[in-house]
Amino acid sequence: NISLVGISRTMDVIADDFTKTIANSLKEILKDATKMYDIVLIDLPMSYLKYYITCLDVIDRNFFIIENTFYKFEHFFGVRIQQLLGDSLLISKPFIQKSSIVLNKYNPYNRDKKGYSISRARIKDLLIEAGQPYDELFVVGEIPFYEDWEQQYLTNVRYLWKNEVALGVYKNILKEGV
Secondary structure, three states: OOOOOOOOOOOOOOOOOHHHHHHHHHHHHHHHHHHOOOOOOOOHHHHHHHHHHHHHHOOEEEEEEEOHHHHHHHHHHHHHHHHHHHHHOOOOHHHHOEEEEEEEOOOOOOOOOOOOOHHHHHHHHHHHOOOHHHHHHHEEEEEEEEOOOOHHHHHHHHHHOOOHEEEEEHHHHHHHHO
């Protein structure tokens, strides 16, 4: 049984003031949610992660969903994670150890600069090659590409929550990651 709740005020953008308001109360929201639910999914835009990162210490596992392209993966580590490390050293070894990566919009034909398929195994090899603290990250799944994925935000119909194959993929990812 999956219960969903949204905290965004609009479909297209979250105002900065609202982001900061949620960040101030997110830790308490998460504490309450973990008492009622086994798994709590929160979709936090990476651009706002700096506001939320200190709230995430109350959770057992977190997932970074990264689009299955070399450039998105490179941007995630080269920009988003490095900003957090450089700005305030908020990402520590314990945070990394409870983090997992999920490849989104998985397409087996996507390749990196060296021509390797961007798969779970390849990403894990790159993390091991990068060393501490990245080699502690788990790579727990691949969400296949769906034609209707992009349209769901325009139509406000969440196809993935109604698709049995997609739900099975999420169940397996959560089972492995948790």
